Amino acid sequence: MKTINRVTIVGGCGHVGLPLGIVLAANAGLQVDLLDIDPVKIDLVNSGAMPFMERGADERLREVVGKSLKATLDPTCINAADAVITVVGTPVDRHLNPTVNEVYHSIDALLDHMRDGTLLVLRSTVYPGVTKLVHDRLRRLNRKVLLAFCPERIAEGNAIEELVKLPQIVSAFESDAMAAAKQLFGKIAPTLIELTPPEAELAKLFTNAWRYANFAISNQFYMLAESRGLDFYRIHDAVTRDYPRMRSFARAGFAAGPCLLKDTLQLAAFSQNNFFLGHAAMLINEGLPMFLVEQLRPNDLANKRVAILGMAFKAESDDKRDSLSFKLKKLLEVEALEVLCTDPYLRESYFVSLEAAIRKADIVIIGAPHNVYRDVEIPEGKIVVDPWNFLPAKALASTSV
Ligand SMILES: NC(=O)c1ccc[n+]([C@@H]2O[C@H](COP(=O)([O-])OP(=O)(O)OC[C@H]3O[C@@H](n4cnc5c(N)ncnc54)[C@H](O)[C@@H]3O)[C@@H](O)[C@H]2O)c1
Numbered sequence: 001m002k003t004i005n006r007v008t009i010v011g012g013c014g015h016v017g018l019p020l021g022i023v024l025a026a027n028a029g030l031q032v033d034l035l036d037i038d039p040v041k042i043d044l045v046n047s048g049a050m051p052f053m054e055r056g057a058d059e060r061l062r063e064v065v066g067k068s069l070k071a072t073l074d075p076t077c078i079n080a081a082d083a084v085i086t087v088v089g090t091p092v093d094r095h096l097n098p099t100v101n102e103v104y105h106s107i108d109a110l111l112d113h114m115r116d117g118t119l120l121v122l123r124s125t126v127y128p129g130v131t132k133l134v135h136d137r138l139r140r141l142n143r144k145v146l147l148a149f150c151p152e153r154i155a156e157g158n159a160i161e162e163l164v165k166l167p168q169i170v171s172a173f174e175s176d177a178m179a180a181a182k183q184l185f186g187k188i189a190p191t192l193i194e195l196t197p198p199e200a201e202l203a204k205l206f207t208n209a210w211r212y213a214n215f216a217i218s219n220q221f222y223m224l225a226e227s228r229g230l231d232f233y234r235i236h237d238a239v240t241r242d243y244p245r246m247r248s249f250a251r252a253g254f255a256a257g258p259c260l261l262k263d264t265l266q267l268a269a270f271s272q273n274n275f276f277l278g279h280a281a282m283l284i285n286e287g288l289p290m291f292l293v294e295q296l297r298p299n300d301l302a303n304k305r306v307a308i309l310g311m312a313f314k315a316e317s318d319d320k321r322d323s324l325s326f327k328l329k330k331l332l333e334v335e336a337l338e339v340l341c342t343d344p345y346l347r348e349s350y351f352v353s354l355e356a357a358i359r360k361a362d363i364v365i366i367g368a369p370h371n372v373y374r375d376v377e378i379p380e381g382k383i384v385v386d387p388w389n390f391l392p393a394k395a396l397a398s399t400s401v
Helices: 017-026 039-046 057-064 075-080 100-111 130-140 175-185 197-227 232-240 260-270 276-299 324-333 354-360 371-375 393-397
Strands: 006-010 031-035 069-072 083-086 119-122 146-149 168-172 192-195 305-309 338-342 363-366 383-385
Touching (some): 006 075, 017 031, 031 075, 039 069, 083 100, 100 130, 119 130, 130 146, 130 197, 146 175, 168 197, 175 192, 192 197, 197 232, 276 324, 276 383, 305 354, 324 338, 338 354
Parallel strands (some): 006 031, 031 069, 083 119, 119 146, 363 383
Antiparallel strands (some): 146 168
């Protein structure tokens, strides 16, 4: 089997590609080319700066950039690669359907530069069956590329730590491709779990759909309790305290971002829209902003200023993709006197400072529970909405809804 020394990551400056490239260069000593189509991100990476927040990544990037790692727009870097890993985005389209064509056809552009015998790893989260489609296409084109599907399972923001801690699922149709994939990921992952590609595709989608449904349970129970004037978190605390069987009972809050909903919808499409649990989870999680607005309506919302603290899709993140804080903003803009948005990690021309948001607002809603809000002091008399139960009791001296 050929030794893997040089890797190209396609989509290499993205949230999955870049941390993986850094770890392959820094931990496994590989030569890594990050191929991307975004010149701004490429320049940032080559100057040693991360284009987005990722814990522990800045120092590691600076260790390897310009030495064993570089970002490039030039696809000819693929010519020299022993392995090509593709992690381009796989969003659902505006009809909420998976976009299979883009991944499928993007492979052709890579093949122009790939030598036979090279490992091709699909790492994007794909619609079930895509690996087989690519495999069949390689056969038809009579290309002897070694195809594997090895899904990424890190939580964005924790990739540098998790890539070397989490077991890696590896899958391939042929034993030589499986061996090559094991050689590559064996350099960083503590354990390798072998599956067939159809199993691995479902394994990834099950992981995200399970998390999404789990958050939906909590959000449904939150809405159920709060709509009857009951404090969800008193009940949550009672049922989870010293009771191991409820350990996975998540807190309520916005379940959003670029993956969980999208991957639940991929599974829904795969089940020919018979994935009732997934659709229900979508209605519940996507419905939470509406619920919060409904709860606030008796407070003369039309004459109130509302501040949303945290516009990113989750805590300690600068990723706003599919953030429900923006959905909440949109709903409030037609209901409230004014909507004030603030976030320590995101820049938008209309954002205001945390201080201004709290000073001006009559109602304060926690959109993303960033750590900086822990010490926030909200003056008495303001209404606070904290579906996460994140704020310490002192901040809630004001009225809590
Ligand atoms: N973000 C996560 O936490 C996460 C976790 C696990 C899996 N995934 C999956 O990984 C995949 C990538 O997600 P992401 O969050 O990294 O997306 P991203 O948008 O952050 O990164 C994708 C990168 O690909 C680049 N790109 C797009 N088309 C390209 C092309 N033709 N050639 C070269 N580069 C191209 C983009 O410029 C971007 O830098 C998706 O399938 C996603 O579902 C994401």
